[in-house]
Amino acid sequence: xxxxxxxxxxxxxxxGKPVTLSCSxxxxxxxxxxxxxxxxxxxxxxxxxxxxxxxxEADTPDNFQSRRPNTSFCFLDIRSPGLGDAAMYLCAxxxxxxxxxxxxxxxxxRLLVL
Amino acid sequence: DAKTTQPxxxxxxxxxxxxxxxxxxxxxxxxxIHWYRQxxxxxxxxxxxxxxxxxxxxxxxxxxxxxRKSSTLILHRATLRDAAVYYCILRVPYNQGGKLIFGQxxxxxxxx
Numbered sequence: 001x002x003x004x005x006x007x008x009x010x011x012x013x014x015x016g017k018p019v020t021l022s023c024s025x026x027x028x029x030x031x032x033x034x035x036x037x038x039x040x041x042x043x044x045x046x047x048x049x050x051x052x053x054x055x056x057e058a059d060t061p062d063n064f065q066s067r068r069p070n071t072s073f074c075f076l077d078i079r080s081p082g083l084g085d086a087a088m089y090l091c092a093x094x095x096x097x098x099x100x101x102x103x104x105x106x107x108x109x110r111l112l113v114l
Numbered sequence: 115d116a117k118t119t120q121p122x123x124x125x126x127x128x129x130x131x132x133x134x135x136x137x138x139x140x141x142x143x144x145x146x147i148h149w150y151r152q153x154x155x156x157x158x159x160x161x162x163x164x165x166x167x168x169x170x171x172x173x174x175x176x177x178x179x180x181x182r183k184s185s186t187l188i189l190h191r192a193t194l195r196d197a198a199v200y201y202c203i204l205r206v207p208y209n210q211g212g213k214l215i216f217g218q219x220x221x222x223x224x225x226x
Contacts, residue, residue, distance in 0.1 A: 004157075033213075042201065042216035043158065057213075090157050097212040099146040099205040100165070105157030 003027070004106035006091050012112045013081050021076040021109045023091030029104070031097050032074040034066060035090040037108070043090055049074060050097055078111075086113045118202045118217040126192045126224050134187040134220055136202030141182050146205045148214065149176065149187045151198040158201065158216075161187065197224045 005024045013019040023032065031050050035043035047056045049068040063085070065077040078085055088110050092103040119137040126132040138147065146165050150158040162169055162176045164185075169176040175188040189196055199219040206212060 042219055043214075044216070045213050048213070092157070097208040099144065099207050099212060100163070102148075102160045102163070103150075103158075103214060105150075105159065108155075108157050 004091055004093055004104050006089075006106035006109050008109060009107060010110050010112070012114060013078075014114050015083065016080045019078050019081055019111065021078075021089050021111070023074045023076070023106055024072050025091075025093045025104075026072070027093055027095075027104060028071060029093035029095050030071075031094045032068060033092040033094075033103065034064075034074070034076050035092065037088040037090055039087075046076070048097075081111070081113045083113050086111055117215075118204060120200075120202050120217055120220045122218065123221045123223070126189075126196075126222060128194060128224055128226050129191050132189040132192045132196070132222065132224075134189075134200050134202075134222065135184065136186070136217075137184050138202070138204055139183045141204055142206070144207050147176065147178060147182075147185050148203040148205050149174070149200060150203065150214075150216075151196075151200045152219075153198045161200070163205075192222075192224045194224050194226065197222055 033048040034046045037043040046060045063079050068074045088108045090108045091106045094101045094103045148163040149161040152158045162174050164176045177186045199221050201216050201219040203214050
């Protein structure tokens, strides 16, 4: 089945140690999104790629970066994780960014910062 | 940013219909109304979306008010597996951002 895959499902890192989360998709969608979801809160968009064009949300900290080497893969890099970055990180895709299009979410990676 | 308002929580009995309300008084003419749900420890899952007309699919129905300032997600027969947080979301055109802006969501519990 076509899907959005996130690895790993759980990631433990140390305070200040760079960490990379990965997302892949078999849907061949043009848009890939990264959301952060803290405990008991709604998901919050960090940034997205429309093809190779990177779009950062205004309030996304500089500590968060992203790479999309090809259509299928997208990475979230946290350069120096702080305790406040512990959260569920969700990857999503959509065929295109039109408001009528559905977003398909992966299962998420839960990040723990020690 | 376009905003939605939902009750924090609702309860339903199994096998009964559930009506989940959403207010979006600041909606503009090109904003789509999307509903997603999120089960514990999972990513959000698409439920339904619409622009002006009521919509039906295998999961639910979406009733949109004539002035579009409110909508209601209808689960026709709630099951225990429908217990989740339901998010009502306005999605604006891409040239205005195009993103899903999640509101607080409604936590639905289903009693056997």
